[in-house]
Amino acid sequence: MSHIGNAIEKRDQGPGAMVEQYQDSLAVVMPSHLQGRVAAWVRTTQGLLRRDPKLMEAAQNDVGQFLAVLMDAHRLGLEPGTEQYHLIPRWNRKKGCTEVTGVRGYQGEIELMYRAGAVSSVIVEVVYDADRFEYRPGRDERPLHDVDWDTEDRGELRLAYAYAVMKDGATSKVVVLNRGHIAKAKAKSDSASGKYPHLSPWVTDTEAMWLKTAARRLAKWVPTSAEYMRDHLQVAKEVAAALPPSLLNFPAPAPGTVDDDDPIEAELID
Template sequence: MNAISNAIATRDNGPGALVAQHREDIELVMPSHMQKRVGAWVRTTQGLLRRDEKLLKAAQNDPGQFMAVLLDAARLGLEPGTEQYYLVPRWNNKKGYTEVTGVRGYQGEIELMYRAGAVSSVIVEVVYDNDRFEYRPGRDKRPLHEIDWDAVDRGELRLVYAYAVMKDGATSKVVVLNKGHIAKAMAKSDSAGQSWSPWKTDTEAMWLKTAAHRLTKWVPTSAEYIREQLRARADVAAEQAPPTAALPQALTAGPDEDEVVEGEFVEDEVA
């Protein structure tokens, strides 16, 4: 087999081909609104592998781990290789090689909040040294953040904050993190010190992600929230419904004892 044939065989049996082979599995775990885009999702992932040699090598080292990460992204309905969901080659000391790990980005955290249906808007912003920022819990409903958009240099990253405005107009808990909080979050990341880590390549985005992730403790991020709200409304409606008037005996009488009635129970599901 010549060099060209070898290259074709490697390509056809590589991670890109693996993604295509598992297209049905990926589609199966995706949220329904994403399933019609599964073809584009697969092609985008294959394109990432072609453009990033380190990512391709990590995927080749452990194809099973790579597919597990992709299925996680698909289950969440997030786009891999974007600020919704990073694909990161990470060194695994136990295995002795790099593997692909998934890291939810700040846009992914925000997307999950919107999808749950409880919020009308999500605000996540970084504060630089030259910005004006004021927020006193208990006094201020929301932070005051003023930016000089004409400034050539806003200084260094100082703070990051996040909050959501709920559908009823209420403001969620306001999350404010400083450099110390960010340093603790970085310390929990095995890859933070690596040159390819998003902590190095996209520092501001990782600050935003950390604040957005902290906000998820206070804001629903699951579509189950919608179903619970609908169930609660249905229960209240049922309790408030007027009682049914008693029907005449002739209309309420059931079948004779010897009569066999065929039927089925239908359970209404609240989507």
């Protein structure tokens, strides 16, 4: 009987059970209009753990780190384990094991721009070698990007660009990144340089990471929900204060939740 009891106790301390246990705390830091979705997000996260042994192992290695990553995703109002917010196993040299790190996806970056309420549309695209692309700062308000959709092979990724159309019709700064800029962003990413780089979205979804890098650079030039996030960070601190310190060291963002480099202060990056 004691063996069974120990097994149940161990199971109940697993990542999936802990996510459900702290569901109410995760809901507190979520945007108010999303709090009704926390149960669905918890089920999605538990499903990801069951389907991905490496993610489960990383979460088990440090449940507190895993919960901190989820807290960050919920605070931002981005669904973990989706294109909005990736959950990635990352090797921690100091611990000698993998842990879960969070990486905002390009859809997450775009969502934060829309949530601020100042933009009517956000355009984030990649350019392949076979595409036609023209943009001259000072002459062109927006890039010209022509794609031959009948072409079976558009070649290699060449550029990524992003801009927003504001609600008053004005066009934001236009960000253009070439392969060199993308390579620098990738080199600074924890998920791409760890012990398991093949699990990084830089490898599993390269185009999405090009889009994400361009979207993140654009965020400097358009209003985002940064003020809202600062308010909820304070709420997250208060929630974390009530949690067992052995489980959760928050509010400092978990290592890797803020990846890539800082926005470049230029309209056209060359």
